[in-house]
Amino acid sequence: MPRHSWRGRARIVTALMATGLAATMLAGCNNGDGKASAGSKDDGLGGGKPVPAATVAITPTTGTSKVSPGEPVVVKATGGTLATVSLTNAAGKQVSGTLSADKKTWTSSEKLGYDKKYAVAATATNADGRKTSGKSSFSTVKPGNFTLPYLRNGNGKTYGVGEPVMVHFDEKIPDKAAAEKALKVTTSPSIEGSWSWINDQDVHWRPKTDAGKYWPAGTKVTVAADVYGVNMGKGLWGQEDRKVSFTIGDQIIAKASNKSLHMKIYKNGSVVKDMPFSGGKGGYIQDKYGNNVSLWTPSGTMVVMDLERKVHMTSSSWGIAKNNPQAYDLWVDYGTRLTGDGIYLHAAPWNEGLHGVQNDSHGCINLSTADAEWAYEHLKPGDIVIMSGTPDKVTLTRGYGDWNVSWDQWVKGSALH
CATH class of the missing domain: 2.60.40.3710 (Immunoglobulin-like)
Structure with missing residues (x-):
């Protein structure tokens, strides 16, 4: 009987092994029905690694109550992308939202209602197309x-x-x-x-x-x-x-001096008007409640609050009894309001001879009818009127007294500083 060499037998074995490996590889590429296996990817070595399912996270989570309607609803997909998102109220009305460019995050763009119930349903797909769903139901706060x-x-x-x-x-x-x-x-x-x-x-x-x-x-x-x-x-x-x-x-600033009894009006830094006036006569009187009422025009920075063609002025509005010698009740023309307690620029033809000469008012800045009309026509809310030289002061709450407070003190009034 002829003897075969070891080398020859090795060739036969090698051929058989190669044939068996090829068959194994073919079997690994087919699951028996001709369809690719869902949830796996070919690793090139005859086996498949499962692709993890996508996950869906919804905020607020199911059962959350007292949710702020101002906070957005957020749906996020991990390990995949969002396919569908539905946010509805109890009546079934859809709430709008936006999907991020990478399709991983959906955010509501419409504010929710107070004391309402909402439901969220979302699906996400992984790289193999396998779907995962997520749901949440929650309610918003009921304000007191x-x-x-x-x-x-x-x-x-x-x-x-x-x-x-x-x-x-x-x-x-x-x-x-x-x-x-x-x-x-x-x-x-x-x-x-x-x-x-x-x-x-x-x-x-x-x-x-x-x-x-x-x-x-x-x-x-x-x-x-x-x-x-x-x-x-x-x-x-x-x-x-x-x-x-x-x-x-435009920057309009009026500067009134109790010393000169003139008020100069500057527009963007240049004088455009010089008005003689009669200011508060000074001193104090008691109102019917026993409080001292100043008769000075207050010094400080005032801001034009409003403009009124005719103003009804009465001393009873600040507590002066009708039988007081300082009592008055009259209508004036061309009122420019400077404080909340009734300091105005206004026409005062009854004492025009004292304008630029002597203070005679109860605190307002009395002007000629022509000058009061000019101020009424040319000033606007927000313009500045600065009075100087009197002992009474403009305070923060006396009209818009904001500019009479230093910046450091102003910032202390913030709840965030």
Whole structure:
């Protein structure tokens, strides 16, 4: 019997092994029905590694209550991309949202309602197309009370360089920091500034400037009160967002001297008018409640609050009895209001001979009819009137007294500093 060499037998074995390996590889590429296996990928070595299923995370999670309607609903996919997202209220109405460019995050773009129930259903797919679903149901907070912000500056208006940004809430605010965070002032050009609380319901914003400086003329201002969905403490929630835009006009500053009894009006740094006047006669009288009432025109920086063609002035409005020798009740023309307690520029033809000579008013700046009319026609809310030389002072709450407070003191009035 012929003997086969070892080498020859090795060749036969090698051929058989190669044939068996080929068969194995073919078997590894087919599951028996001609379809690729779901959930696996060929690793090139005759086996498959499973592709992990995608996961879906929804915020708020199921069962969450007292959700702020101002907070967005967020759906995120990990290990895949979002295929469908549905956010509906109890009535089945769809809430809109946006999908990120990578299709991994969906965020609601529409604010929710207070005291409502919502349901979220989402699906995500992994790299092999296998779907994963996720659901959540939650409810929003039921406020104990609402507060509405009133933006005192008029939309589209033009104001003087002293105009503060003013927001009034119709309820006292327990959490001023939360309310202040919801308020935003945007200016062009960009200007640093700060909010300062005047009381529990009023907050003002003014730019940071050196003493004697105000808004730059031409500044564009936008104020946004994004309070909806904001918890302001003790069950009080923001009722509605508000927004206004206005412009700062030419710089007009009137400077009145108690020494000269003249008021010079400057426009963008140049004198445009010089008016003789009669100011507060000085001293104090008692009102019917026993309080001292000043008869001085207050010194300090006042801001034009309003313009009134005719003003009814009566001493009883500040507590002076009708039988008091200082009592009065009359209508005046061309009123330019400077303080909340009734200091005006106005026409006073009855004492025109004293203008520039002697003080004779109860605190207002008396002008000739012609000069009062000029002021009424040329001044605007936000313009500055500075009085000097009298012992009485303009305070923060006496009209718009914001500019009589140093910057350091102003910032201390912010709930965020």
